[in-house]
Amino acid sequence: MSLVLGIETSCDETGAGLVADGVLLGDGLASSADEHARFGGVVPEVAARAHVSAVVPMVRRAVANAGVSLSDVDAVAVTAGPGLSPALHVGVAAAKAYATALDVPLHGVHHLAGHAAVDVLEHGPLPERCVCLIVSGGHTSLLSLGDLARDPVVHLGDTVDDAAGEAFDKVARVLGLPYPGGPAISKAALDGDPHAVAFPRPMTGPRDAPFGFSFAGLKTAVARHVEAAQDAGSAVAVPDVAASFQQAVVDVLVRKAVRACREQGADTLLMVGGVAANKALRTGMEEACTGAGIALRVPAPRLCTDNGAMIAALGDLLVRAGVPATGLASTAVPTVELTGALVPVRDTERSVSERVSVPR
Incomplete structure (x- = not known):
């Protein structure tokens, strides 16, 4: 049995977890x-300083x-991107x-693959093939998954602009609700009419990509x-607007996810990511x-x-599958595409030379 330490610092949560053989032991x-609420969104430098202060205490807590x-740890996994x-x-x-x-192996892993892997901790191994809906602050994607540790991830469709979680944040700002927008809109919607x-x-017409997403237009519609209500001198019915917006997002996600399962012949849908916590x-x-x-x-x-x-959990799957570690050559890749569990190691010397020009 191998004990894997996982570290997550991709955005504004500093997380540490310990998993062995598919069991979460502590986190x-x-x-x-x-700290970001007064800015209406995450400020990268503020987040980084918070991670510096919190990462060691969170590992100790886990x-x-x-x-x-800590000496019992057999491998370390860390979010290397996006x-x-x-x-x-x-x-x-x-x-x-x-x-x-x-003196243990290091695995630089993909953040979104981690979202998929976490379900193993509650519901056991994933089926040989399933459809996965990742719906979070920065990503909305429909994927076909096999063996998460070994197989490539197949993208069925992705968002072309605002992700669902991003739209929640922006609509909350329009409605004068606090950041983060997801919980604020969900709370306001409890007193609203979702059909008001x-x-x-968006992107549910016959000519649209069947599994693609776009929420920028919906945000603009809100x-x-x-604006129309304000120009007319009317009060904005915030609960009704919040509930109607939320229902529009839910309808799109549900329709496309179920269709993807049918067309892929998959009998299991895995739904993960921050927006997956939304009760509606x-x-x-x-x-x-x-x-x-x-x-x-x-x-x-x-x-x-996050x-x-x-x-x-993802590191645990990789270790049990015998996948080679990325090692100390692992680097942070902020915009890495999801193609598998690991974030590919970059050629550091080449990438530096491509970025830096020396005046002559």
Whole structure:
């Protein structure tokens, strides 16, 4: 049995987790969201400073919760991308330090693959093939997954502009609700009518990419509705607008996810990412999957948002599959595409020479 330490610092959560043989033994999580709230969004430098302060305490907390010693760790996994560059570099540097001090392998892993892997901690091994809906602050994608540790990830469709979580944040700002927007809109929507405003369901027409997403236009539709009400001297019915916007997002996600399962011949849908914690989305997806005969797997809400357990879970899968570690050559790659569990190691010398020009 191998004990894997996972470290996550891609955005504004500092997470550490310890996993062995698919079991979460302990974790620690700190958030700097309150520090970003006054800016209406995450400030990379502020996030990085918060990670510097929190990463060691969160690792210690995970170790204490697991009832083990740091010397018991057999491998380290860290989010190497995608994410905010200053934030990623803190986590990668910390992971290299731990791997070096403990003399254990280091795996630089993909953040989104970690979101998929975390469900294993609750519901056991994934099926041989399933459709995965990743819906988070920066990403909305439909994927075909096989063996998460070994097989390439097949993209069925991705967002062409704003991701669902990003749209929640921007609409919250339009409505005068606090950051982060997801929980704020979900709370406001409880008192609203989801059918009060007929917002569009983007990219659901016959000529649109069947599994592609676009939420920028929906965000604009909300902004125009609010502006029209204000220009007319009317009060904006925030609960109704929030509920109607939320329902539009849910309808799009549910429709495309179920269609993807049918067309791929998949009987399991895995839904992960921060927006997967949204109660309306979980309810709508569960009802649609039940009606379509599709098994729905969704992690507990606390494991949907960024955390160290998901990175440790992915590292655990890689270790058990015997996948070679990326090692100390691992680097932060903020815009890396999701093609598999590992973030490919870059040729450091070449990448530096490409970026730096020396005056002559």
